[in-house]
Amino acid sequence: MTAIPDSAIDRGARALVLPTGILLAVLAGAWLAAVARAPLDSVQGVIQKILYVHPPLAFAAYAGFALTALGGAFFLWRGDEAWDHLARAAAEVGVLFCTLVVVTGPIWAKGTWGRWWSWDLRLTITLLLWFVYLAYLLLRSFTEGNERAARFAAVYGIAGLAVIPLNYFALDLAGGRSMHPENLQRSNLGAGMGWPFALGALVCLVAFAHLLARRIEVEALRSALAERVARAPRGLEHG
Amino acid sequence: MNTLLAILWKDLVSEWRSRDRVVAMALFSFLVVIVLHFALPDVDPVEVRRLAPGLLWVAYVFAALLGLNRAFALELENEALSALAMAPADRGFVFLGKAAANFVLLAVVQFATAVVFGLAFALDLVPVAVPLAGVVALGSLGICSVGTLFSAVAVRTRYREVMLPLLILPLLVPVLLGAVSATAALLQGESLPSASIQLLVVTDAVFLIVSFLGFDYVLDE
Numbered sequence: 001m002t003a004i005p006d007s008a009i010d011r012g013a014r015a016l017v018l019p020t021g022i023l024l025a026v027l028a029g030a031w032l033a034a035v036a037r038a039p040l041d042s043v044q045g046v047i048q049k050i051l052y053v054h055p056p057l058a059f060a061a062y063a064g065f066a067l068t069a070l071g072g073a074f075f076l077w078r079g080d081e082a083w084d085h086l087a088r089a090a091a092e093v094g095v096l097f098c099t100l101v102v103v104t105g106p107i108w109a110k111g112t113w114g115r116w117w118s119w120d121l122r123l124t125i126t127l128l129l130w131f132v133y134l135a136y137l138l139l140r141s142f143t144e145g146n147e148r149a150a151r152f153a154a155v156y157g158i159a160g161l162a163v164i165p166l167n168y169f170a171l172d173l174a175g176g177r178s179m180h181p182e183n184l185q186r187s188n189l190g191a192g193m194g195w196p197f198a199l200g201a202l203v204c205l206v207a208f209a210h211l212l213a214r215r216i217e218v219e220a221l222r223s224a225l226a227e228r229v230a231r232a233p234r235g236l237e238h239g
Numbered sequence: 240m241n242t243l244l245a246i247l248w249k250d251l252v253s254e255w256r257s258r259d260r261v262v263a264m265a266l267f268s269f270l271v272v273i274v275l276h277f278a279l280p281d282v283d284p285v286e287v288r289r290l291a292p293g294l295l296w297v298a299y300v301f302a303a304l305l306g307l308n309r310a311f312a313l314e315l316e317n318e319a320l321s322a323l324a325m326a327p328a329d330r331g332f333v334f335l336g337k338a339a340a341n342f343v344l345l346a347v348v349q350f351a352t353a354v355v356f357g358l359a360f361a362l363d364l365v366p367v368a369v370p371l372a373g374v375v376a377l378g379s380l381g382i383c384s385v386g387t388l389f390s391a392v393a394v395r396t397r398y399r400e401v402m403l404p405l406l407i408l409p410l411l412v413p414v415l416l417g418a419v420s421a422t423a424a425l426l427q428g429e430s431l432p433s434a435s436i437q438l439l440v441v442t443d444a445v446f447l448i449v450s451f452l453g454f455d456y457v458l459d460e
Contacts, residue, residue: 131409142396152392155453170413
């Protein structure tokens, strides 16, 4: 196991897998209990409980896309493969969370607005982001050569982040009929709803960190394996 | 600057000699216009004015995608792309040259498409021709900047023709929203909405900067 390239990011990710896993198991139990005990909303009824799931998922999704662009930028700047591990892992985990956001949102919307979808500012931006990062993952899998795929994806991830404020401006201009509830303020939450919401946000961020660390670990193992195969004596590649 | 002009000149001369890209783009966008016409049978003239901006830009985007997909196809042959990458020139200016060539080709196609579009939908575009050309130029600038950058990417992936639209369509939303709303105002006989023009100018600037800097990283060493 000598001289396999290892970096602070890969090592850090490996160290985080177990603690985040334990934390997640504990917090998830507490969160479920808190959500079950939280008072029912007097207007919306039980469907309001999606509040404890949907915005926390969105926080994790946005964190993923921000880390993808950040990892990509540092990869281009420093040329260290580990930054690409971070970018790729964050994109995959971010797409997972974003998919859950796009699925849970309409469930609530159908119950409250009476329809599944509205071309609201926030919904549209999230949908576009989802498309951008799905294209990001496709681009990675359709490009041959790790280093080239990493460069292509880094440039695209940065462009995808740069377009968010432009979309904000553009969709606002196009009417921006906003039906989506505003960002939460403490006063907006009913009594007994603050705790389960805070726990939900924490659970989603810990779950995000855990999956991210595991995904980076896989990526680090894969590149270590590639390195070993490249160094192996001829004929032993499959040995 | 010389790099930009040299690449632009090279692309325009080779296109002039073959004329295949412009002809294919123009034919394709005429067909899109005709398909759109049959998709909307019996619309009244008022409705047409309301729908036309969106339809026109659908035709423009499709034509642009077709052309951009071929933008680096010639460079792939004989390893010319590697030669471009190794050329002792700033890659940002290589990008600007390629983007400028795409812009010129697209402009030719857009002009011809506008004529066919006006005939097919019985719209008189002549009175608004000058401001409309300005709006189209601003829209094309955005399309050609990210389009050229990611055309250089897509051409070296599997399923390259599929990859380019998947990459750039989600990025082009601000360009299309700005261009369609400005075109709509012109067709309704209003003056140009400054918010749409601002959006187009800012988006073009951001896309040009990202593409100028990003192009350095998408060519192989």
